[in-house]
Structures are given as C-alpha cells and as structure tokens.
Amino acid sequence: MRIAPVPRLVASRVACMRSGQVVIRDVNMTLHEGGAMLLTGPNGSGKSTFLRLLAGFLKPSAGQLLWDGHDLSGPGLYDEYRTQVHLVGAKDGIKAQMSVYENVQFWELLEGLDGGTMPALEYMGIAHYAEREGAVLSLGQRKRLQLARLLAIPRPLWLLDEPSVGLDSQGVKLLEQMIYNHRQQGGMALVATHVPIGLRDHQDLKFPARNFETVQPFGGL
Incomplete structure (x- = not known):
C-alpha cells in the first residue's frame, strides 16, 4: 500500500x-x-x-x-x-547607498553563503547594474533586486x-x-x-x- x-x-x-x-x-x-x-x-x-x-x-x-x-x-x-522561509513583502529592504550587488551579497554572507549573488542578478536581468547604488533603480528594477535574494539564498518556503x-x-x-x-x-x-x-x-x-x-x-x- x-x-x-x-x-x-x-x-x-x-x-x-x-x-x-x-x-x-x-x-x-x-x-x-x-x-x-x-x-x-x-x-x-x-x-x-x-x-x-x-x-x-x-x-x-x-x-x-x-x-x-x-x-x-x-x-x-x-x-x-x-x-x-523567505518572505517577499511590500517593503523591499533595499539600502539606497549600497550597490545592487552589495544589497544581495550582504544577506548571502549573513547566511554564511558565497557565490550566488551574481548568478541571481544575471537571472533577474540586472547584472549590468551591479555596481550602481540602489537609490537609482526604478520600481521594476527594485522588485527584480528583491526577488534576486530568493535565488542567492536558497530556502524551501x-x-x-x-x-x-x-x-x-x-x-x-x-x-x-x-x-x-x-x-x-x-x-x-x-x-x-x-x-x-x-x-x-x-x-x-x-x-x-x-x-x-x-x-x-x-x-x-
């Protein structure tokens, strides 16, 4: 059975x-x-x-x-x-003075991980903004950056x-x-x-x- x-x-x-x-x-x-x-x-x-x-x-x-x-x-x-668990909510938590890359890598390193930030940015189509500050991103780019964290830091839920x-x-x-x-x-x-x-x-x-x-x-x- x-x-x-x-x-x-x-x-x-x-x-x-x-x-x-x-x-x-x-x-x-x-x-x-x-x-x-x-x-x-x-x-x-x-x-x-x-x-x-x-x-x-x-x-x-x-x-x-x-x-x-x-x-x-x-x-x-x-x-x-x-x-x-990953929660993606209304507040994106993006730090305006940090670069796009740093906004993901910070959380990745906090989890004891490394190497997932750039592939995540590439998947979301914002790797060419990696060195720019978060402050210059449009609403859509901010959302893509927020979602990139899901890929860089694997969690099941x-x-x-x-x-x-x-x-x-x-x-x-x-x-x-x-x-x-x-x-x-x-x-x-x-x-x-x-x-x-x-x-x-x-x-x-x-x-x-x-x-x-x-x-x-x-x-x-």
Whole structure:
C-alpha cells in the first residue's frame, strides 16, 4: 500500500488577533513538497497577515501551525523554522547607498553563503547594474533586486506578497519561471496577488472580506 507523503506545512484552524480585532480565523491549508498555493481576496481580508504569520513574524492566536509534522508552538521551533522561509513583502529592504550587488551579497554572507549573488542578478536581468547604488533603480528594477535574494539564498518556503507589482510582462514571466524552477527542486510557494500569475497545478485559498469585530475574549469565537 502506498503511503501518502507527509505535508511540509499545515495550518489547522489558524486565527490571528491584533489590537483586539480578529484579522483571520479558521484558516486551513496543507502544502506538500513542490506545491504552490494562490491566496486571493479583497484588500483587508487577511492575506498579508497570514503570510507574516507563516513567516514567523506573528504567532497564531488560535489553531496550529506544523512544519514537517512538528507543532511550531514547541520551544525553539519557530527560530529554526524561520531559517527555512523567505518572505517577499511590500517593503523591499533595499539600502539606497549600497550597490545592487552589495544589497544581495550582504544577506548571502549573513547566511554564511558565497557565490550566488551574481548568478541571481544575471537571472533577474540586472547584472549590468551591479555596481550602481540602489537609490537609482526604478520600481521594476527594485522588485527584480528583491526577488534576486530568493535565488542567492536558497530556502524551501517562499511567501510572496504581491510579487509581480512593478514588474513588466517580461519580469512577470521571469517570476513565473522562478517559482516553477523552485518547485521542481522541491520548494514551495504561497503567492498572494490581485494580478493574474501563472502557477501550474496550484491550490487556491480564498480569504473572504468581513467586518472584523472587536472581541473579548478571543475564546468566544
């Protein structure tokens, strides 16, 4: 009898509360090696919060998050889990006075890696800007630089919040190919977007809009 593979990431009835308001509730999802999930829903429906929660910047107010079968609420597990995750959000973190090359290499060296920066810049089509300061880049070039870090610093789980914003059509195709290649190597991607993006064989997770009420206590949900 064939045994089904254990999912790498599981969210079970996850909820998150911030400043006395329920931001997300009862979110369930399962992601296996090589999988992709498309997060859709109106502004304010909790997509970005959910990605930040999966990145370890927030913790669930209720429910469980499991990575490789381990409940992340266990001692020290979040710290180890964060080293497996890349979050690409609205803030690109690009240092204006550092060169394009240094903006990637800094993070690469911080991870104890070396040699991946230039290939990443070449893939994203911005290697010819390597010696220029980050301050001179256009919005699209900044986005390509932000995405280059995914390639230079390998991690299995990509959490991408509106990753195509600022990209031209060629840039979007590069992004789609990046995600495809990542998945072919066993990586996973969760993508929150309002813009159509090509993800092969992906799952859908829809976040409904709701008027979030103030609740006291949380256990009353």
